[in-house]
Amino acid sequence: MDALLLSRWQFAITTIYHFLFVPLTLGLTIWVALLETCYVRTRRPHWKEPCRQLVKFFGTLFLINFSLGVVTGIVQEFHFGMNWSEYSRFMGDIFGAPLALEALTAFFLESTFLGIWMFGWDKLSPKVHCLCAWLIAIGSNLSAFWILVANSFMQHPVGYVVRNGRAEMNDFLALITNPYVVGEYSHALFSGISTAGILVLTVSAWKYVHDKTSQDVFRQVLKAGAIYLAVGVLGVMGSGHMHTQYLAEANPMKLASMEALWENENPAPFAVAAVVNQYESKNDCEIKIPALFSFMLYNKPEGEVKGINTINAEMAAKYGNGDYRPDVFGLFWSFRIMVGCGGAMLLIAFAVGALTHFNRLEQYPWLLKYLPLTLPLPFLANTAGWFVTEGGRQPWLVVGLQKTAEGLSQNITGLEVFLTMAGFTLLYLVLIVAALYVAVRFIKKTSIPAEGRDV
Numbered sequence: 001m002d003a004l005l006l007s008r009w010q011f012a013i014t015t016i017y018h019f020l021f022v023p024l025t026l027g028l029t030i031w032v033a034l035l036e037t038c039y040v041r042t043r044r045p046h047w048k049e050p051c052r053q054l055v056k057f058f059g060t061l062f063l064i065n066f067s068l069g070v071v072t073g074i075v076q077e078f079h080f081g082m083n084w085s086e087y088s089r090f091m092g093d094i095f096g097a098p099l100a101l102e103a104l105t106a107f108f109l110e111s112t113f114l115g116i117w118m119f120g121w122d123k124l125s126p127k128v129h130c131l132c133a134w135l136i137a138i139g140s141n142l143s144a145f146w147i148l149v150a151n152s153f154m155q156h157p158v159g160y161v162v163r164n165g166r167a168e169m170n171d172f173l174a175l176i177t178n179p180y181v182v183g184e185y186s187h188a189l190f191s192g193i194s195t196a197g198i199l200v201l202t203v204s205a206w207k208y209v210h211d212k213t214s215q216d217v218f219r220q221v222l223k224a225g226a227i228y229l230a231v232g233v234l235g236v237m238g239s240g241h242m243h244t245q246y247l248a249e250a251n252p253m254k255l256a257s258m259e260a261l262w263e264n265e266n267p268a269p270f271a272v273a274a275v276v277n278q279y280e281s282k283n284d285c286e287i288k289i290p291a292l293f294s295f296m297l298y299n300k301p302e303g304e305v306k307g308i309n310t311i312n313a314e315m316a317a318k319y320g321n322g323d324y325r326p327d328v329f330g331l332f333w334s335f336r337i338m339v340g341c342g343g344a345m346l347l348i349a350f351a352v353g354a355l356t357h358f359n360r361l362e363q364y365p366w367l368l369k370y371l372p373l374t375l376p377l378p379f380l381a382n383t384a385g386w387f388v389t390e391g392g393r394q395p396w397l398v399v400g401l402q403k404t405a406e407g408l409s410q411n412i413t414g415l416e417v418f419l420t421m422a423g424f425t426l427l428y429l430v431l432i433v434a435a436l437y438v439a440v441r442f443i444k445k446t447s448i449p450a451e452g453r454d455v
Contacts, residue, residue: 021069027196029137087407102146110139183243190235197229216450226353254392266304267291341381
């Protein structure tokens with residue numbers, strides 16, 4: 001058993017498990033904070049108590065998700081010392097700084113005020129309690145910022161010097177203002193809002209159909225949730241477009257691989273679908289839209305885009321002989337899965353928003369009945385997006401500085417990695433099943449009656 005391949009699989013599996021919960025945490029903290037702000041500021045007395053119950057309802061779902069995010073995230077830290085110690089030795093001076101700041105400035109902030117928020121309902125004034133909710137949201141999203149600062153260095157190294165065989169930080173400001181961070185963080189933030197938006201809509205649709213006592217309240221939640229989802233998806237699309245244009249400069253190999261563009265093109269077409277043949281460096285067949293890829297990158301239907309073969313040759317001349325292509329098939333289809341899921345979520349937001357605005361929900365009962373089936377969409381999109389981000393920098397662990405094979409620990413065996421990978425996978429599966437059971441049971445048993453007609 002190959003220790004390198006298994007270590008990559010182990011890190012991928014545990015990271016995907018962890019990343020199921022991270023975007024939802026980011027988006028739910030903001031949603032709960034907005035709900036509590038509505039609770040504090042509303043002047044409609046009959047809406048006051050239902051709004052308070054909604055805060056507790058979605059706050060409980062957030063707590064279930066947050067607990068699993070913490071548990072699965074702790075394991076990530078151990079990977080660096082156990083499976084990737086050569087990476088830690090080479091990159092520890094740089095990678096360790098944002099991780100330490102994430103714990104000191106973000107996780108402690110989030111955890112402290114989460115405890116106050118949980119147990120302070122009847123002990124704090126409504127405004128102070130609401131402030132705690134916003135501090136949790138700030139802490140959660142600040143945590144994501146520091147993690148993405150570290151990840152952005154791996155994608156586009158800045159503010160460093162290589163000394164004594166190690167990368168050492170020589171410009172902290174350059175590290176945190178890395179242009180790569182802007183695209184990654186904005187995309188992650190809006191993907192979190194989108195993920196929470198779908199959860200809000202699917203849960204609200206189920207409650208609307210199956211819980212008549214809560215129907216009036218969740219009709220309002222459907223309307224607000226549709227707006228929240230639309231904001232998230234449009235933000236994801238905008239930030240993704242901006243970051244894709246930046247990739248033309250920062251990582252042209254990843255960009256060309258996302259489109260399976262093998263040769264230089266001017267103007268470059270956009271491939272809707274393709275049969276990718278990486279062995280022969282071509283697409284056996286494809287469906288293309290002429291000039292669209294150039295338009296996406298340069299905002300005009302012209303402009304040269306370098307192909308994979310050209311970039312690979314340039315990297316071989318710069319870094320030495322080798323194959324610098326990532327998994328083109330995986331990147332090409334992961335990008336399209338991500339975009340397809342995003343488009344579907346935007347249609348859902350517009351459909352639900354229009355029906356609630358014109359009071360026509362009852363005319364389309366099938367929509368609410370089947371809406372809960374769309375819950376996997378953002379998780380599928382997030383996973384595909386993660387693969388594009390991380391798979392797109394292969395064969396590099398840190399682009400231009402350290403290859404993935406060079407970061408592996410020297411004293412681990414394939415059997416050791418396989419056993420721990422199987423153990424973690426089984427444990428995480430049990431945890432997810434348990435969390436889903438608790439969350440579904442809570443959703444089914446919790447009703448929020450309306451207290452008046454002005455709901």
